[in-house]
Amino acid sequence: MRSRSGSGVRLDRLMYLAEKTILKYQNPITGLFANNVECFPSHAWVRDNLYAAHAIWAMYRAYQKSADFDEDLAKANELGLLCVKIMQSLMECMMRQAEKVELFKRFQRKTDALHAKYSVVTKNVVVSDHGWGHLQIDASSLFLLTLAQMTASGLQIVRNFDEVAFIQNLVYYIETGYRTPDYGIWERGDKTNQGIRELNSSSVGMAKAALQALDDVGDLFGDGSKGSVIHVLPDQIQQCSAVLTSMLPRESFSKETDLALLTVISYPAFAVEEYNLVNLTRETIIETLLGNYGCRRFLRDGYKTALEDPSRLYYNNAELQQFENIECEWPLAVCYLFLDAMFAQDEMMIERYWAMMEKVIFHL
Numbered sequence: 001m002r003s004r005s006g007s008g009v010r011l012d013r014l015m016y017l018a019e020k021t022i023l024k025y026q027n028p029i030t031g032l033f034a035n036n037v038e039c040f041p042s043h044a045w046v047r048d049n050l051y052a053a054h055a056i057w058a059m060y061r062a063y064q065k066s067a068d069f070d071e072d073l074a075k076a077n078e079l080g081l082l083c084v085k086i087m088q089s090l091m092e093c094m095m096r097q098a099e100k101v102e103l104f105k106r107f108q109r110k111t112d113a114l115h116a117k118y119s120v121v122t123k124n125v126v127v128s129d130h131g132w133g134h135l136q137i138d139a140s141s142l143f144l145l146t147l148a149q150m151t152a153s154g155l156q157i158v159r160n161f162d163e164v165a166f167i168q169n170l171v172y173y174i175e176t177g178y179r180t181p182d183y184g185i186w187e188r189g190d191k192t193n194q195g196i197r198e199l200n201s202s203s204v205g206m207a208k209a210a211l212q213a214l215d216d217v218g219d220l221f222g223d224g225s226k227g228s229v230i231h232v233l234p235d236q237i238q239q240c241s242a243v244l245t246s247m248l249p250r251e252s253f254s255k256e257t258d259l260a261l262l263t264v265i266s267y268p269a270f271a272v273e274e275y276n277l278v279n280l281t282r283e284t285i286i287e288t289l290l291g292n293y294g295c296r297r298f299l300r301d302g303y304k305t306a307l308e309d310p311s312r313l314y315y316n317n318a319e320l321q322q323f324e325n326i327e328c329e330w331p332l333a334v335c336y337l338f339l340d341a342m343f344a345q346d347e348m349m350i351e352r353y354w355a356m357m358e359k360v361i362f363h364l
Helices: 006-021 046-065 070-095 098-107 137-152 161-174 201-217 234-247 259-265 275-289 332-344 347-360
Strands: 043-045 117-119
Touching: 006 046, 006 070, 043 046, 046 070, 046 137, 070 098, 070 137, 070 161, 098 161, 137 161, 137 201, 161 201, 201 234, 201 259, 259 275, 259 332, 275 332, 332 347
Parallel strands: none
Antiparallel strands: 043 117
């Protein structure tokens, strides 16, 4: 009888959790995920699908590394193909809006931005150009960053030269992120929540990380083909880096700091090289936003609070004051902080954030 190693048993447990919390929501045809089934049953957010792909990709890498039997290698192959399917579906969604990329490169209009979400079933758009805060440089950058990382790990996502050309166009789309005001990771713009775009550190940092990753990965086919090499101007990387460094620990003009900055100073972007600046940003987030159950997104954030009017997308003038000290705390932030502590190998912080997660996260 074959025995399972300790790492293999733990891996199977993690796979069970991934199936119960992530894979069960995947569309079997397109491979996309609908994360808000109650309110938006068929809407697939680009950013949410990418983080789901990251989780599956992590399991793929773990099974590759810790395979005990041939079945583990087969599971790794299956997970790798799932990652490819998600990324190719997202790329197809974006390629159907290729003309918008060209228009955005020329005019930088918010209505020419790639959409932030698509249909889980048809991969078509689900809201109009004016019906959502689509201009989110960080979401497009996260797609390119994930594409570069998965390609470097041995997965071939890009299949032909048409897709290579589109990825190159996406590089041009995000490379001016250091001077492109957008709606940010929360999709509503500045803190006043009136649909006003502003320059966000989280978007600049993600753009910088994506450009750097694509510059490092070489060709997208993985065979040394010159035709599949993505060209990135070093000056654009440095511009993003300089602007990001000058803005931190602020998120934007209206936001003193933001939970989203954790994605820039640590997983998944790791976009800041200066150790002291990383520590300053992390400490600012912890001191300003961390509570008993997680982090507030930013100060005076009214989203999902008891006083927010859910029938309105935006707020009225001078409405922020009523949300002070009643902001929602999001346990997701503890996961980010835990991962940050893991990468920093800070045992004390690992124990602290693990204890926090044990209190607030539901166990299957």
